[in-house]
Amino acid sequence: MRASLTRAAAAVALLAVAACAASPDRTTELARIDQRAGYRYVTIDANGPKSVDKAAVLMSFSGGGTRAAALADGALRALAETEVGSANNQVPLASQIDVISSVSGGSVTSAYFALYGIDGLGNLEQNFLKRDIVGALAGRTFFNPGAWFQPRIDILSSYLDQNVFQGKTYQDLIAAEAPGRSRRPYVILNAADMATGGVFSFTQDQFDLICGDLAKLKVADAVSASAAFPVALSALTLRNHAPCAAQTAAAANPVSGWTTSDGAPAPVRIVNDRAADAAAGVAYPKAENLARFRRGTVALTYLNRDGDKKYVQLLDGGIADNLGLTQPFRLLTSPNESPSFLNQLNTGRVNKVLLVVVNARGESDKKFGESPTPPGVTDMLLTSIGTPIDGTSFQFLGQLDQLLDDRFKPKSIVLVDFDLIADRACRSYFHNMATSWTLPPRQVDDLIALGKAMVLQSPRYQAMVAALGGRVPPARPTVEEICARARLGS
Amino acid sequence: MEGLSPPHLFDLAGRGWARGSAQACAGGSGMALSWVKVVRSDGTGEGVDVFVNGNFVDAAGTIGTAFRTETGQCTFETLDATPAPDWRKVATIDRPPGNSKNKPILVTLELIAPVPPAPGT
Numbered sequence: 001m002r003a004s005l006t007r008a009a010a011a012v013a014l015l016a017v018a019a020c021a022a023s024p025d026r027t028t029e030l031a032r033i034d035q036r037a038g039y040r041y042v043t044i045d046a047n048g049p050k051s052v053d054k055a056a057v058l059m060s061f062s063g064g065g066t067r068a069a070a071l072a073d074g075a076l077r078a079l080a081e082t083e084v085g086s087a088n089n090q091v092p093l094a095s096q097i098d099v100i101s102s103v104s105g106g107s108v109t110s111a112y113f114a115l116y117g118i119d120g121l122g123n124l125e126q127n128f129l130k131r132d133i134v135g136a137l138a139g140r141t142f143f144n145p146g147a148w149f150q151p152r153i154d155i156l157s158s159y160l161d162q163n164v165f166q167g168k169t170y171q172d173l174i175a176a177e178a179p180g181r182s183r184r185p186y187v188i189l190n191a192a193d194m195a196t197g198g199v200f201s202f203t204q205d206q207f208d209l210i211c212g213d214l215a216k217l218k219v220a221d222a223v224s225a226s227a228a229f230p231v232a233l234s235a236l237t238l239r240n241h242a243p244c245a246a247q248t249a250a251a252a253n254p255v256s257g258w259t260t261s262d263g264a265p266a267p268v269r270i271v272n273d274r275a276a277d278a279a280a281g282v283a284y285p286k287a288e289n290l291a292r293f294r295r296g297t298v299a300l301t302y303l304n305r306d307g308d309k310k311y312v313q314l315l316d317g318g319i320a321d322n323l324g325l326t327q328p329f330r331l332l333t334s335p336n337e338s339p340s341f342l343n344q345l346n347t348g349r350v351n352k353v354l355l356v357v358v359n360a361r362g363e364s365d366k367k368f369g370e371s372p373t374p375p376g377v378t379d380m381l382l383t384s385i386g387t388p389i390d391g392t393s394f395q396f397l398g399q400l401d402q403l404l405d406d407r408f409k410p411k412s413i414v415l416v417d418f419d420l421i422a423d424r425a426c427r428s429y430f431h432n433m434a435t436s437w438t439l440p441p442r443q444v445d446d447l448i449a450l451g452k453a454m455v456l457q458s459p460r461y462q463a464m465v466a467a468l469g470g471r472v473p474p475a476r477p478t479v480e481e482i483c484a485r486a487r488l489g490s
Numbered sequence: 491m492e493g494l495s496p497p498h499l500f501d502l503a504g505r506g507w508a509r510g511s512a513q514a515c516a517g518g519s520g521m522a523l524s525w526v527k528v529v530r531s532d533g534t535g536e537g538v539d540v541f542v543n544g545n546f547v548d549a550a551g552t553i554g555t556a557f558r559t560e561t562g563q564c565t566f567e568t569l570d571a572t573p574a575p576d577w578r579k580v581a582t583i584d585r586p587p588g589n590s591k592n593k594p595i596l597v598t599l600e601l602i603a604p605v606p607p608a609p610g611t
Contacts, residue, residue, distance in 0.1 A: 256544075272563040288584060339547075
């Protein structure tokens with residue numbers, strides 16, 4: 001953590017020279033709201049139908065810079081090496097993933113996988129994980145006077161666009177590039193909205209609210225927003241086009257999912273989430289689950305009815321949800337979402353679920369408990385930023401675990417988390433890796449190997465794969481062997 | 491060298507998780523979901539898809555068969571053979587004692603009055 005704080009401080013100093021200025025207008029106004037078009041699960045599913053029936057496969061990737069990106073890459077490789085299906089039609093489990101929800105560093109890996117699939121898994125290592133991204137960004141800032149007047153987030157976005165995502169947009173995620181090329185999985189990149197403090201997901205459902213056409217947005221912009229570490233990077237700004245003609249037209253279409261409420265267009269789900277009985281000036285929500293009322297309240301702000309939300313300012317998604325579990329939780333528990341696994345369970349289309357949660361949370365090695373002297377301003381500032389980002393969402397995990405216990409047989413939440421490493425020294429080795437966009441290549445190798453081994457060695461994973469007609473290959477190296485290697489190298 | 495920790499996430503009591511309380515959550519009240527059974531006021535439509543809250547992509551269940559949905563206000567609709575919802579009910583779903591698949595909340599859809607044609611058509 002000391003190394004991570006130092007690096008973060010250096011990043012702040014290096015990038016602070018970039019002046020604050022207005023961002024480019026990234027969003028294009030949406031022409032038409034259609035539940036079956038745009039970047040939504042239903043269009044991805046139509047382009048790449050699954051061959052394994054009745055199983056929902058979800059993953060979530062946490063934040064944590066390159067540490068998180070590499071660990072997630074390893075977990076994906078485990079699914080790529082696992083074959084499932086009938087005897088005469090075995091396919092990699094990675095080709096059957098329905099949804100990946102990610103924040104921050106994990107979003108680099110999920111977006112890359114969505115664009116380049118299983119074949120591209122090895123390339124991320126050379127194109128991103130083992131590159132000196134911090135050095136490259138600093139070079140772009142110092143040696144390019146034009147960059148001094150750009151918002152700092154644009155420097156990251158343009159770097160990712162040119163060097164990792166090659167100018168691709170969400171339209172590239174929707175369209176099949178070649179016959180047989182699957183667009184699966186549906187990737188949900190998550191940022192945090194500075195105004196609401198809530199999760200802002202890069203899906204067309206979310207963009208319907210701001211009347212934006214997600215298909216026209218660069219993937220690098222979404223990844224950058226998801227990874228916009230506060231202070232070191234500026235917020236990513238999106239233009240809010242709401243209210244707009246497409247929303248008005250949707251409210252007049254009985255199968256759009258939109259209606260008219262308080263004289264203005266709104267999705268039916270928001271109207272119902274927000275339903276309340278007012279008495280003596282207090283609105284008493286009809287939702288027993290108050291999170292639902294809050295969800296509706298936040299969503300309503302994007303409709304910009306007061307005209308004061310012309311822009312959406314986005315920061316690192318880890319601030320709102322460092323495990324990226326908000327969306328998987330909603331998909332499993334709400335009938336409103338697309339895809340709604342609750343609905344699919346109700347109607348018999350799903351009876352098994354695999355949720356792989358990749359958590360690259362770091363841990364402080366600061367000795368705050370050894371001295372009576374209060375920590376300095378820098379420590380306090382960086383801890384204030386880092387603590388919520390590093391914080392984990394065990395509430396979600398606990399609720400999901402119970403939900404899956406009740407509903408799915410077999411259930412399988414597979415956790416990839418440094419906390420599960422039994423050997424204390426090894427656990428500490430991984431916990432103390434920096435939160436940075438640059439890591440030593442050996443650490444990247446160890447993270448990839450660990451992510452892969454923790455999935456393959458999981459008894460729950462093995463039970464689920466058996467239920468899907470497959471068999472898990474042995475982990476090579478095992479977690480034990482990775483730890484032994486780390487000990488020798490340290 | 492030890493192997494991996496216990497396979498179940500919530501078997502880790504006493505191992506000193508840094509933050510959060512998984513055990514407390516796992517033993518909590520769980521999802522705000524209730525079982526409902528949707529029927530039409532005229533008794534027709536057995537097996538027809540039911541859509542909830544304007545999600546016309548994923549049917550939430552079918553007429554006559556209990557299914558789970560979120561508590562709070564919900565809009566239940568069927569499309570049947572028409573290009574627009576033909577039956578609808580906006581209802582507040584709570585979680586009464588004993589609610590289960592065998593004891594669901596009954597939701598009765600009403601026929602939507604057809605929209606009169608515009609003058610001159």
